[in-house]
Amino acid sequence: MRALLVVNPKATTTSTRTRDVLTHALASDLKLEVATTEYRGHARDLAREAAAGGEVELVIALGGDGTVNEVVNGLLHAGPDPDRLPGVAVVPGGSTNVFARALGLPNDVVEATGALLDALAARRSRHIGLGLAAGTEGSDDSAVPGRWFTFCAGFGFDAGVVGRVEQARERGKRSTHALYVRQALRQFVGEPHRRRGTITLSVPGQEPVHDLALSIVCNTAPWTYLGNRPVYAAPQASFDCALDVLGLARLSTGAVTRYGTQLLTSSPERGLRGKHAVTLHDLTEFTLESQAPLPFQMDGDHLGLRRSVTFTGVRRALRVIV
Template identity: 50%
Template structure:
């Protein structure tokens, strides 16, 4: 079996030690080629080219951003696109994810241990047993995502965290919490909600201030704590949307307390929840921040979301 290992050397918990151990472990099972990412977006081209060259397995060592790029590379390599996705998943290389970032939402969502060494053992066992799980992904315009997307406040927080990391700050739960509080009180426009959600066959949802899109649950983690915007989201269904109608302090505080309750369902007049939808559009009166899988992608005035079922096979 031919395999490509993509390593992000800048990922939060990736080190030469665990990289070298992982390489030795994989070389006992597969014909391995190693590549390092050198810049943002590099993993997309590395994986795309390897898939077109006929590699059987792609392994990532990094965080959720590296996983996202690998998935985009796998899907970009398929000339048939994502039509007939189940057939496409069967012919695409398999994906194995070794957690090496700060949060590792995707790896944990597919059932892998948070510890990289334990996850490696699970992956090696799955390779021996030929065990995979086929999952769906989401697409925002021309970019795929694995577990979440956001337009508005949560993407603004991601942008703020990325700026802090460029200044040398380490990505931690504390950094995200402090960034969220600072962003909400000092920069976010909390007075003029101007986002609309449109989907075929339903009236438009008007006056949204922010939106979180989930492809699985949980939405994210704070350390070991699961954070759920929609507990019903699943890799096996369409997309779920949590639309936040207002960002006033009392209602936002209530929403934050609900999000921190683990698997409690979000409710209240300040939110709108859509479950298992396969296509919709978010439009904003002014460009708003967009994030996919925890990566900030700039500001958009319109984003078309599509659920792509049975898109990739994950070794887990």
């Protein structure tokens, strides 16, 4: 099998030694080509070339969730076709690695490599659904092209946290869970829409939900991890169905304390609950629209400000080796 290993050397837990060990382990079973990313978006370009060439059967991402997202978007540049396009495998090299862990992979490079080799030997794979987000037709963001995400997207508060973390990392800070907690507190203090949100959730055939202050879109569960603790914003979310949405209508101190505690104690059976929480399951299409521009993120990658985003849940969009 011909495979392309895409390595992000700037990922949090990726090193030259990690790359060399992984390359040596995979080269015995695969006809392997190794490519190291050199700029933001490079993994997407490499995966797109691999898909267009028609010879690569597998693309392996060594890096964090951002690297995986770029690889997926490169492969699906012309749309999903899992029976024709190369499969995807992931070796976690980031700080959180939500996608890999949600697939059930170990959060350790050596163990994950062993699991990948076992899956390849057994020819084991599965088809998973993905989310697609694009600018809403007729809105100011209508020209924004569609982009795929693997595990989550956020419009509003959580995207603002992601943006703050990215700025801190650009200043040389290391990506840690403590950094995320600090930036979440700073985002809360500076949040202008805590008591009355500006987001409207519109689902075809249903009454719109107005005045949301926070909106999280999940393609799987958990939503994220704090260390080894999984956090479930939408416990029913799954790679085998469409998209789930969590919305909060208030971010007052009391509400954040209550819902934050619920998140920290969440489980596959129990997520957020309360009069200010809105949860919707298995949505194929919906729109989030804000009266004011809000931060937007996908798979932990801050994408700037948006007023309106349309989401589509696409089942069986990607073939992954697990």
